[in-house]
Structure formats: structure tokens, C-alpha cells
Amino acid sequence: xxxxxxxxxxxxxxxxxxxxxxxxxxxxxxxxxxxxxxxxxxxxxxxxxxxxxxxxxxxxxxxxxxxxxxxxxxxxxxxxxxxxxxxxxxxxxxxxxx
Amino acid sequence: xxxxxxxxxxxxxxxxxxxxxxxxxxxxxxxxxxxxxxxxxxxxxxxxxxxxxxxxxxxxxxxxxxxxxxxxxxxxxxxxxxxxxxxxxxxxxxxxxxxxxxxxxxxxxxxxxxxxxxxxxxxxxxxxxxxxxxxxxxxxxxxxxxxxxxxxxxxxxxxxxxxxxxxxxxxxxxxxxxxxxxxxxxxxxxxxxxxxxxxxxxxxxxxxxxxxxxxxxxxxxxxxxxxxxxxxxxxxxxxxxxxxxxxxxxxxxxxxxxxxxxxxxxxxxxxxxxxxxxxxxxxxxxxxxxxxxxxxxxxxxxxxxxxxxxxxxxxxxxxxxxxxxxxxxxxxxxxxxxxxxxxxxxxxxxxxxxxxxxxxxxxxxxxxxxxxxxxxxxxxxxxxxxxxxxxxxxxxxxxxxxxxxxxxxxxxxxxxxxxxxxxxxxxxxxxxxxxxxxxxxxxxxxxxxxxxxxxxxxxxxxxxxxxxxxxxxxxxxxxxxxxxxx
Numbered sequence: 001x002x003x004x005x006x007x008x009x010x011x012x013x014x015x016x017x018x019x020x021x022x023x024x025x026x027x028x029x030x031x032x033x034x035x036x037x038x039x040x041x042x043x044x045x046x047x048x049x050x051x052x053x054x055x056x057x058x059x060x061x062x063x064x065x066x067x068x069x070x071x072x073x074x075x076x077x078x079x080x081x082x083x084x085x086x087x088x089x090x091x092x093x094x095x096x097x098x
Numbered sequence: 099x100x101x102x103x104x105x106x107x108x109x110x111x112x113x114x115x116x117x118x119x120x121x122x123x124x125x126x127x128x129x130x131x132x133x134x135x136x137x138x139x140x141x142x143x144x145x146x147x148x149x150x151x152x153x154x155x156x157x158x159x160x161x162x163x164x165x166x167x168x169x170x171x172x173x174x175x176x177x178x179x180x181x182x183x184x185x186x187x188x189x190x191x192x193x194x195x196x197x198x199x200x201x202x203x204x205x206x207x208x209x210x211x212x213x214x215x216x217x218x219x220x221x222x223x224x225x226x227x228x229x230x231x232x233x234x235x236x237x238x239x240x241x242x243x244x245x246x247x248x249x250x251x252x253x254x255x256x257x258x259x260x261x262x263x264x265x266x267x268x269x270x271x272x273x274x275x276x277x278x279x280x281x282x283x284x285x286x287x288x289x290x291x292x293x294x295x296x297x298x299x300x301x302x303x304x305x306x307x308x309x310x311x312x313x314x315x316x317x318x319x320x321x322x323x324x325x326x327x328x329x330x331x332x333x334x335x336x337x338x339x340x341x342x343x344x345x346x347x348x349x350x351x352x353x354x355x356x357x358x359x360x361x362x363x364x365x366x367x368x369x370x371x372x373x374x375x376x377x378x379x380x381x382x383x384x385x386x387x388x389x390x391x392x393x394x395x396x397x398x399x400x401x402x403x404x405x406x407x408x409x410x411x412x413x414x415x416x417x418x419x420x421x422x423x424x425x426x427x428x429x430x431x432x433x434x435x436x437x438x439x440x441x442x443x444x445x446x447x448x449x450x451x452x453x454x455x456x457x458x459x460x461x462x463x464x465x466x467x468x469x470x471x472x473x474x475x476x477x478x479x480x481x482x483x484x485x486x487x488x489x490x491x492x493x494x495x496x497x498x499x500x501x502x503x504x505x506x507x508x509x510x511x512x513x514x515x516x517x518x519x520x521x522x523x524x525x526x527x528x529x530x531x532x533x534x535x536x537x538x539x540x541x542x543x544x545x546x547x548x549x550x551x552x553x554x555x556x557x558x559x560x561x562x563x564x565x566x567x568x569x570x571x572x573x574x575x576x577x578x579x580x581x582x583x584x
Contacts, residue, residue, distance in 0.1 A: 003462075007462075008458070011458055011461050011462045011465065012458065014461050014465060015416060015445075015457050015458055015461040016420070016423070016438075016441045016442050016445050017442060017445050017446055017449075017454055017457065017458065018442045018443060018445075018446035019446070019454075027455070027458070030455070030516050030517075031455070031458065031459070033516075033517055034408065034459065034516060034517055034520070037404075037405060037408075037517055037520075038405045038408060038409060038472070040402070040405055041402060041405045041406065041409070041475050041476060041479055042471070042475065044399070044402055044475075044479050044482065046475060046478035046479060046481075046482065049478040049481050049482060050478070050481055051474055051477030051478045051480070051481060052477055052478075052480045052481045052484060053307060053477060054293075054307050054337070054533075055293055055307070055480075055484060055531065055532055055533025055534075055558075056292065056293045056294045056337070056339065056533045056558060066333035066334075074200060074201070078200040078201075079200070081198065081200055082196075082197050082198060082200070082426070082427030082428065083425070083426060083427060084424055084425070084427075084428070084429075084430035085430070091425050091426060093425055093437055093440070094434070094436060094437045094440055096436075096437050
């Protein structure tokens with residue numbers, strides 16, 4: 001399937017990504033080639049087949065879930081140690097209210 | 099060759115007889131890293147101080163009469179997408195280039211509790227997305243057999259470290275072959291465990307329904323010891339399995355009784371290089387001599403596995419990698435005028451081309467209007483693939499296929515053609531989609547002295563059967579120590 005420039009721009013917006021015009025042109029060629037290969041799946045008969053989202057999921061039972069008890073987690077200091085910007089124990093981001 | 103090639107059992111025995119200390123073993127491997135890694139580029143971070151300090155503590159414990167632990171004094175390398183507390187954990191990405199993990203993965207905690215000495219963090223394709231390490235933001239690792247060739251990926255640095263004697267064992271992650279392909283290209287053993295056998299806590303997520311942590315080693319016995327330490331239930335990972343692991347290290351040398359090996363002969367001819375096909379036939383001869391029965395099996399949907407994988411993995415990745423936005427950790431661009439732009443410019447500058455491609459592919463396949471045709475369709479084909487393997491495992495105990503269709507390729511050979519790179523994974527992605535364990539076994543060398551390998555697959559939680567068969571192949575092949583370029 002051929003994908004249009006407008007579609008790629010739309011997907012980039014959804015994914016919070018940016019591409020230069022030059023990157024977009026190269027991207028479209030590779031992307032279309034990959035999609036063309038993937039299209040082969042449409043020929044597989046999946047009538048009445050249930051999807052699988054976890055190959056071992058059926059074997060994960062309630063006994064595996066830990067009991068709902070509060071445990072010590074990260075200290076605030078640790079959670080913030082990699083933040084590009086923090087203030088008063090919180091992550092700091094650019095102003096969003098005008 | 100003058101590089102360290104001690105086995106875990108030899109280290110244990112040497113420490114017991116006081117032939118050497120943990121500090122000496124550590125020092126020997128750090129020296130090898132210092133001498134060889136400028137050319138090999140297996141490591142992104144080497145941790146000499148903490149390794150020596152840790153070894154000294156272990157020596158003190160031994161001097162005080164404390165017993166040897168399963169991995170006392172064993173130098174281990176960890177892929178840089180597995181969290182190590184207080185140590186930089188970059189995932190091979192610019193976006194995490196300054197990230198220091200505030201906690202350790204469960205696998206790392208278990209290794210340290212078992213006496214292992216972590217010597218550093220290894221290079222990988224960014225977030226595990228690649229088959230060559232060429233997608234690392236910090237440049238590719240080199241194949242120790244030929245420095246102009248890739249080591250395989252994504253856990254390439256881990257495979258190089260083990261092959262070149264920079265560590266005794268290493269850990270990687272395997273989402274679509276990332277432990278097995280580099281193991282095959284570098285002539286070492288690599289195991290992808292059953293999904294849920296090893297905790298994923300602290301493994302940076304790429305594709306959550308496919309990701310696993312697995313060991314790389316120079317012998318089957320070492321591989322079994324490394325798996326033993328990290329296997330088992332972890333309450334911090336909901337998908338880790340509650341059953342007790344087997345005793346992987348015992349009975350490897352027992353005779354193979356009533357063991358049936360299945361081979362999908364018709365599927366391993368086309369597109370597979372002659373040396374790799376010969377390796378399959380050498381392996382079959384060896385297994386027949388060891389008493390196994392060989393039979394042909396059909397895996398009708400194996401040919402669809404690569405397309406299925408390259409939909410499901412990018413879909414899960416596009417969701418998992420949404421967390422990198424320049425707010426909580428990692429790189430943040432300085433050129434933006436509002437919050438939305440900060441996200442976009444940070445992600446555009448922080449992610450490499452392949453990661454952006456997979457995020458785009460996943461976002462597309464999950465988007466309105468395409469979900470049914472792509473993500474849902476792939477998830478249904480995944481069911482058919484699982485059914486294929488269930489039918490095969492009703493008849494055979496293990497399946498033998500190549501690990502990779504070719505030996506290690508040249509650096510730069512496939513970088514301009516993402517699809518050609520994806521097709522490297524044709525024999526490795528099925529095990530991840532089906533959730534089963536798979537082991538890459540070194541099977542010899544090409545006339546150009548490049549390693550070739552075969553791959554064994556078994557049913558879920560049958561790691562022991564894989565190790566058992568691999569041990570017999572190891573004895574039969576009896577490969578000489580490799581002649582390395584470094």
C-alpha cells in the first residue's frame with residue numbers, strides 16, 4: 001500500500017515526532033516498502049481465529065498477583081534524580097496556561 | 099590466544115583451591131577490556147571501581163570462611179537496557195544518554211546476590227531495535243572474528259564481551275532474536291527463555307508481550323548456571339510465572355532417551371546460506387548418533403512470522419516509548435516555545451532513525467481505520483503460529499532450525515535497507531511470538547573463519563530439554579577455541 005505525505009505527517013503528529021521535509025521523502029519510500037511486505041498477512045485466512053496478545057497469558061493466574069499490601073517505593077528524591085528540571089519536589093515543564 | 103577463557107566451574111574450583119582471588123579474576127578481565135575494547139566497542143560503560151570493590155568484599159567473605167555462592171567472583175557484563183542501580187543505563191539511545199538507573203533489575207539483584215561481579219554495561223541497538231548494533235547512538239560494536247563485520251544485535255556488546263574474554267558471561271534481552279543472533283554471529287551460546295521464566299522488572303520495555311532477558315556464555319554448562327540464578331517468580335513482574343524453575347545445571351550429560359527432533363526441511367532451504375545448511379545437517383547427524391529420532395515437521399505459518407512480528411513489536415513499542423518526553427528523565431531539547439513542541443523536538447532529536455521508524459509503524463498500525471487490518475490481523479496470525487508449534491510439539495521434543503540465514507554481515511551492508519535488516523530475524527522472531535524458549539548453539543566456522551550456528555526450540559518452560567540437547571551438540575562439535583582478530 002502506498003502511503004501519502006499527508007498521512008505520514010498525521011502519524012508523526014500522533015506519535016509526537018517531527019521530521020524534516022528531506023527525512024519525510026526518504027521515510028515514505030522505506031515505509032511503503034515495509035508495508036508492502038507486511039501486506040502479505042492479508043492473504044492468511046484468519047476466519048474465526050481469536051487474537052493472541054500474550055503467548056503465556058493463560059498461565060498467569062491470580063496466585064501470581066501479589067497481595068494488595070503497601071510497600072516502600074521510591075523516595076521523591078530518587079524519582080526526581082533524572083529529571084531534566086524539577087522544583088519543590090515536582091517535575092517542571094514549560095508553562096501551559098496562557 | 100592470550101585472553102581469559104575460564105569457565106564458571108573453573109573459577110569456583112580455583113577459588114576453592116585458593117589458586118587465585120576474586121580480585122585477581124576481576125583484574126584480569128578489566129585488563130582485557132582495557133586492551134581490547136577500544137577496537138571491539140562492546141562496552142558503553144565499564145565499572146572498574148565498583149567491580150574491584152565488589153570482588154574485594156567477596157574475597158573477604160571467603161577468607162572469613164563463608165561458602166562459595168553460585169557465581170562468586172564471576173565477571174559478568176549487562177546489556178545497557180537492563181537497569182543497574184547508580185550506573186548509567188542508556189539503552190543505546192541519545193534520549194537516555196545521561197540516565198542513571200535509580201534501581202536494579204531483578205535479574206541484576208539476583209546476580210549480585212549470587213556473587214557475580216558486574217564489570218560493565220554493553221552496547222546495543224537503540225532500545226533493542228536492530229540486528230547488528232548499528233542502531234546504537236554510540237556507534238556499532240565490532241565482531242571479534244572480523245572487525246569489519248557486525249556482531250549481530252541487538253545484544254551485540256554482550257556477545258562480543260563473552261566471545262572476546264572481556265567477561266565470563268553476559269546478559270542481553272531478546273524481543274525478536276536479540277540474544278540469539280549476536281550469539282550466533284560471535285560463536286557463543288545464547289538462550290532466550292520462555293516468556294515469564296525470568297522477571298522483566300528493570301528491563302527497559304520495548305515490546306512487553308515479547309521481551310525476555312537471557313544469558314550468553316561460552317559453554318552450555320555456564321549458560322545453565324547463569325539461567326539458574328535469574329530464573330523464577332518475581333512479585334514485581336505480573337507476567338513472571340509462578341512455577342518453580344528446573345535444576346538446569348544437573349543431568350546435562352545424561353543420555354538422550356526417547357528424544358525426537360523436528361526439522362521443517364522445506365522451510366530452511368530457500369534463502370539460507372550453504373554453510374548454515376551444512377551446520378544443520380552436521381547437527382542432525384550428531385543428534386542421530388546420540389540416539390535422537392529425527393522427523394520432518396510442518397510449520398505452515400513460519401513464513402508469516404516476520405510480518406507478524408514487525409507489526410506487533412512496533413505497535414507495543416509505540417506505546418511503551420511514549421514515556422520519553424523530556425519530562426521525567428533523559429534528554430530534553432532546549433529549542434522549543436511550548437510544551438507540545440518540547441515533546442516533539444525532544445523525541446525527534448533523542449531517538450535514532452530506526453526507533454522513529456518503528457514508533458511510526460506502530461502508531462500507524464494502531465491508528466483509527468488501520469487497527470483491524472494490521473494489529474488485529476497480526477494478533478490472529480500469531481494465534482495460528484502458536485497452533486503450528488503446538489501441533490509440532492505434540493510429535494517432537496525439540497525443533498532444529500538456523501539461528502540466522504547467513505553468518506555475520508559487513509558493517510553498513512544493510513543500514514540503508516531496513517527491510518533487508520528485518521529479514522535477518524526470520525528464524526528468531528517465532529520463539530518470541532509463541533513465548534517458547536530457544537537456544538543458539540555454535541556449530542563451526544565458515545572457510546573465512548566466521549561462526550555459524552544452529553537454533554533449538556522447545557515447548558514453553560522446557561529450557562532444560564534445550565540445554566540437554568545443546569550439551570550433546572557441544573560434545574559432538576567439540577569446537578576449538580576461536581581464532582579472534584583482537
